Amino acid sequence: MAGIERSSALTDLARRGFSDLGEAEALLTELEELLGLPRDELVADAATAADPDAALTAIARVARRRAEPVRVTLHEPQGRRVVWALLGASQGFADFYLRHPEELRDLIHAGGSLPGDDELRDALTEAVHVTDGFAADGGEAAWVALRVGYRRMLARIAAFDLLHPSPVDVVPLVSMRLADAAGAALDASLAVARTRVSGGATGAGLFPREEVAAVRLAIIGMGKAGARELNYVSDVDVIFVSEVADGTDITESRGIDIATRLAVQTMRGVSGAEIEPPLWEVDANLRPEGKQGALVRTLGSHLSYYDRWAKSWEFQALLKARPLAGDLALGEQYVAAVQPKVWTSGARENFVDNVQRMRERVTDNIPARDVPFQLKLGPGGIRDIEFTVQLLQLVHGLSDEGIRARGTLVALDALVAEGYIGRADAAAFSRDYRVLRLLEHRLQLRGLSRTHLMPEKPEDLRTLARSSGLAESGPAVWELWESVKREVRDIHVRLFYRPLLSAVAALPEDGRVLSTAQAHDRLAAIGFADPVGALRHIAALTTGLSRKSTIQRHLMPVMIRWFADGVDPDYGLLAFRRISERLGSTPWFLRMLRDSSAAAESLTRVLSGSRYIGELMEWIPESVAWLDSDESLQPRSGLALQAEARAIQSRHTDLDDAMKSVRALRRRELLRTAMSGIVGVVTIEQVAEALTTITDVTIQATLRAVWRDIVPPEDAAMDFAVIAMGRFGGRELGFGSDADILYVYRANGVDAQRAAELSLKVVAGLRRLSEDHRVPLDLDADLRPEGRNGPLARSLDAYAEYYRRWSLSWEAQALLRARGVAGSVKLITAFLELADDVRYPASVDQQGLREIKRIKARVESERLPQGADPARHLKLGPGSLSDVEWLVQLIQLQHGHDVPGLRTTSTIQALRAAQEAGIVSADAADRLQEAWRLSSRLRSANTLLSGQTSDVLPVDRRRLDGIGRLLGYEPRSATQVEEDYFAASRRARRVFEKLFYG
Template identity: 25%
Template sequence: MSSKMQYSLEQVQQWSPFVEQKIQRFPELLEQAHWQELWAEGELYQRVYQQIMNAVDEEELKTLLRQIRNWQMGRIAIRDLSGLASLQEVMLTMSDLADALVTSALDWHYERLCLRYGTPYGRESGLQQKMLVIGMGKLGGQELNFSSDIDLIFAYPEGGETRLDEYSNAKRTITNDLFFTRLGQALNKSLTETTGDGFVYRVDMRLRPFGDAGPLAVTFASLEHYYELHGRAWERYALVKARVMAGDATDAKYMFDILRPFIYRRYVDFSAMDSLRELKQMIAAQVKKKGMKHNIKLGPGGIREIEFIAQAFQLVHGGRDKTLQSRSLLTTLQVLEDNNFLEEESHQDLRSAYVFLRRAENRLQEWRDQQTHSLPSEPHQQLMLANSMGFSEYSEFMVVLSKHLEFVQGQFNEVFAEDEVCESQDRLSELWLSDLEDVGDLSDQNLPVDKAAHFLKVLRDFKDSRTIKILSREGALRLNATMPLLMQEVLKPEYSEQSLTRVLSVIEAIAKRSVYLVMLKENPESLAHLVKLCDVSAWLTEMLVKYPALLDQLLDERTLYAPLEASALQHEALALLDSTGQDEELFMNQIREWRHAQVFKVAAADITGHLPVTKVSDYLTWIAEAVLNATVEFAWQMMQERSGLPGGMTEANKRNPFMVLGYGKVGGIELGYGSDLDIVFVYEGLNSSDQAVSLKGKSLDNAIYFVRMGQKIISLMTTLMPSGVLYEVDTRLRPNGVSGMMVVDFEGYKNYLENKAWTWESQAFVRVRAVVGDAESVAAFEVFKTQFLCKERSIESLRTEVVDMRLRMQNELDKSNDELFDLKQGRGGIVDIEFMVQFLVLAYAHQYPNLSVFSDNLRILEAIAEAKLLSLQEVDGLLEAYKVYRSKYHRVALQKEKYLVASTCYQVQREVVQSVWNKLMLG
């Protein structure tokens, strides 16, 4: 900020009789040294706090509080009106002043009440108790306006009673409840009493639990109990900006951890929109009743409407998106633009309107230090207001003000708009509320009689289900508002009959969490996406029934059909570690919800044609890799905390030596929907017999250390949580199978493969990749993989064993018959191609090392073509067959069908595969 004044002190006094009065009371304010420079962060707070804590008695405390408040308010007004201070500075300084005045008064009284009654201690914790003062509204957001009253709530951690010590004058103890009630009364008296120096603040305590009828100070447990049982929508709205302005920081964090679930729902909460509409309607009625049309806070397009816009998005989406859990309105508006909730232009215009209105609000209040938001009616004050805002005439000011108000009102109406009910929706609403027996009620839908009858029967069965019959009144009202919209969508000609049944299974699953019904009602696009996805996929329908939180994904088409790439997936999955810390249950639930959401987006993009089928496995494999990386890192941190670093490792050379080797589909980058993970755990670079030592001095062999880490990873992934399991995991491909160690050291793993592995295990190794591991471990694995695959083998012996194994699998697993073909195990199917690829790698990699580079069949086949081990025509035929089979594999998975097709399907592809098999494997 420039040190040059924009306006003179004489002009400032013209614009503010309050400043003129303060300069008369405090002549030193005439000196520029007192207000010219911006104070350093925290300087105002420290000055005020230290001055007030020096008060020797209550009378001096009252005097100091008021005189310091008046002097500082004079300084702030001069900086604001002269153009030295930005709006942000004024709001923050006003808030810092309130913090300092309230905290110092609180601490002053606390010390003296401890002398008088003893020091309060918690009944359960045995810890000393202190009171928290929660600042609400603009004070909570550190956006206090010039002459605002302050809304406060008093809370303390727990009940108990005071303890007497050598310094206290008390004869007997009192309860914490009584102690903090008296502390709150003393604090309020110091702030609100009017003396010759005025008052400090008007204090409003009506936002506390039960309002004026409730206790003045409440325990954390009472707060939690109140909001759980009695909390109303407007209280959620109020708590968005709540901030502990005085009290212990640790207690404050603990308290907000309790309150956050009430403020921010874990799901996207569109019920908040209706609640905010009702609140706004109440305020609008109040404004109209009191004739406050020219009120720049509460009137149309005023400050309150900008706050409602921001806080609507916060309450709806803040539980899912923590970046929206900000107390600052300007910060929230920026996040809304960053997250595409607001267009850039809308954000800039809302920001400009907010700054203009808040500056005008401060100018109105700086006139005589009065809490007013109404434009002046007296011509001289109107001119002074205009001049202070940079306009030569009041009419010019009003033109700009009106433009801002009009824009804000338009934005508000857009955000809180309710779609008009069309005539067809009215008819469908009547139909839904009827007995659903008369086929004629669907006459305008151009449905054949049999289809109309089926439609009504499905609706009747749904309506008669126990879930729907026992809905609460609120749930039933929300369902009745949503069903006509859903029926209108499902009846569109492009949807099949099964779509209604599938969609209703989702509606039945979410009916008791009726906020999702509100979401669908509020977002017609989401409803359209729901019907579309259910229509094309039984698997997606089942996902939505199992995990209703996935409905959140329907809100934004840009992300719904645009799954994340590998690097973004890794970043998001690892970010969950920061948000969950070492809370195991929280981590397990959040990573499951995250994984389900990512897979859902891949499936949605797949079945709607937004994602080529050849890329589906890539995305599904990347998701699994991201999950494995995050899960291994969580287990690694947990093991270090419990058992210290592994033996042979110090802080100086610390690294995570744990490696996850992916076999099968995850190794071959070919995961499908619902695939389990074939994985093997190894650790590299450490001796198995070295000892890890915990902070408590307990020692543990590395071998046991990493077995426990492996067990923890399995537990983290497979434990059944409310959000399901992460993946089914198969570790039987480890050395010695189920009888072998869960985790082996890398040297032992290599020794097993080189000296004890069966041919089928060598085949499986062709598709192995290190999917988790640091650079050092992965490099060591890649060297070994190349060496192992490039060993010279007896081609005829190898061919015989591979063919024998294939015949055994076919006899046991092939479900083909005269009518059906097994895509995977049938002759000429997927496994035939895989076995030929594995044979060629093991037989010829010593001659053609490029065969050992990749783990996925498609790129290995390309390497086979380069090596001319098969003709180009043969390789092209195998590639085409493999892609066709894999594509069908994904399709049947999405329809919850078995991997069997009619025996007449894929005759050309099957003949190509069998021809190559006969030539290569049978000679």
């Protein structure tokens, strides 16, 4: 019988939500004895607890320490209901009542309503016994009393929140009271501070009581505290403003000294380490000059700073400023003075950058593993909603006072009322915001600690589901969180970007919320330098009833956002319009835009990030399809390109027609390589290899065509070859690189004069037919013997004779990169055998090495463009490409005969061979390679960004930032790009000077 009764009791406990039934049974038995209350009465409200086991454990712990307050509270129905709800949701409050069991009695009257602002302030001033702005005691006991009183009122707020039938609906009201409680705590702490600074009853303070009383100190709430949308445990952002009361002879400097002491003590009373734990962090870092600035300033000093020195983000931070505590009249003066500056910040030149920086701060410093759990800062989180609403306010608030509100939800209602967003979207956004804030509140209540991370453990998710009332189970609350994240991201696009179409295209009535002027402001705010042009392009893309226009209307809001995130939104949108017009209603294009968001996003990225790509894509619009498949973006092999080039030439009998098709092949493959590099499908080494292969195939195809056209059958016995030199020979081409080459022929029985004439005609044909106005191919033969003064083509014998008798050290150095590209294989082999004797000599000519060093020094001083900053020249500057390449080539000349690994045209392979041979240390090799690779990448990115070749690292910050973005840096990393290059080149230069000149 006893077994049946126990089984029934355990079943009842399970029904009430207990998990550890054995432990719960034992604790209840203990409580019956400790409290003298029947079990049925003890557990009557256990089901209201989010975690009944935790609540029961907390009750037992407090009862063991002091049973009477527990018995009295649990005997009252309302008290019992509140205790189970509060302790079942908050281990933090369980610890509080363990420290202060008598405080439980206050819960008997809690839960029915929220305490008002006046009640909160009265309760906390009474806790520290305030009279005329001074607390009765300035000791640690006053701070303890303040913190206990604050938590007593916080428990009343939490009780109302937890027991409300629809807690998601009262989130704004609860947040408002939490902000009011914070203001009350600061007021009470300021009263204690006045007593401490003046010495209280002892009179042993730093300043006389009458002077302290004459100093006015206003505490301005910022952020959530200012907007009255505070969390249970959140940093409270403040700014301190002080003035000396009229009619006193206290100097301004002495007044500031007193106010600073008061501010420090006020913050300590709330945040300092004492017997009773701190309430929350008081953060004054939003003050002028941040941590480096004065903690307290006069109103005049604040205004002077804002007029002369403040950045736009500081005005934007002031959007939520509100008098929170202290001298409220002075606080109102401060807010009234700064508010006009807030709403004119959108007209500042750097507004776009500041808005984008605000947006980046959303995810700054979030550990990667925390991103999926971040309620506040992660994608689709609280900050996304707040950012969207604030951005809309800043864009349109300059001309519309109706949307100038502090709170997020209040501002959202104002934006609806003024017609900036549709009611349905605003309602969904409001609901999502309240859901996210409710989840955040429950998580912070759990430990009375600052957190914004969703729990990972199933039991913690279950508690969250029960305490929030948002879901029946842990998995269900997680599913709700995921759905809210998705909707927030989607609504952000609809709220901010979709209304832009209302200014230019026919949308449903609910969407027509922006005038053209307002759309102009929005586009300017997100980074478009030419909003008028952007609106024109949007109109062209979305106006009409065709299927194409319909798809573009659906997609354009998202694409505008992607373009805005890019390097050059204006060019990206223009290029997209042109490509769309070229492709017309091509089914695959519209299908890709509609069905592949990844491809569409990649398209906006490459178009806004590279004029080089955009201009080529206009000529080859079908290349858009490659973005739908990484495989399509992979550079094609040399064999495949050779086969295609031969097929082209077999189809065309006309030389110019054949070469037009070969040039088209080259453009197409350059575009493919550029796109694959930007989207990250290939590495910088693979890009260089692909560019070299494309150039090889182009020269080979051109030589075949020219040979067929110029050399008659009776002279076909002669041989002709093209030798790659420089970075082309090393297979290290970048975008915009010249192709350094030599031309060599062998008569093979053809009259020597005739062979020379035919060779020059072939060279002329090669140069003419390889010209491309779209992407120039410069066949540069300046590395030939005697340089520009020597003949363009020489016979193999002439080369042999020249190198034997007349060649200079720099010509042996140039031959280190020689590689056969096109023409007679036998002739190429013979030429390279000749070159080997020159570039890998058995004995080193020391005089020649000294000459190379002298030439290098002259190059550094004479070849730099006039006015160029040497430190920014990626090819000729200190520590740049030329330093690394000249050093490696010097090593090859010295050791290439004895070290086979050095006999390569590749700079990096030769460098690593030198390291393996012990000629260069591993550290030195790493530094040289780092500088060489970064210089190469920066040169290519410079060309891709602007569509123009340049060897100089730009000074323009926007362009430098664009280069950084192409290299994978975060937005607005111009300074970081510079610093990384300067550091790498500086380190490489030190190695170069030690090894080259040493």
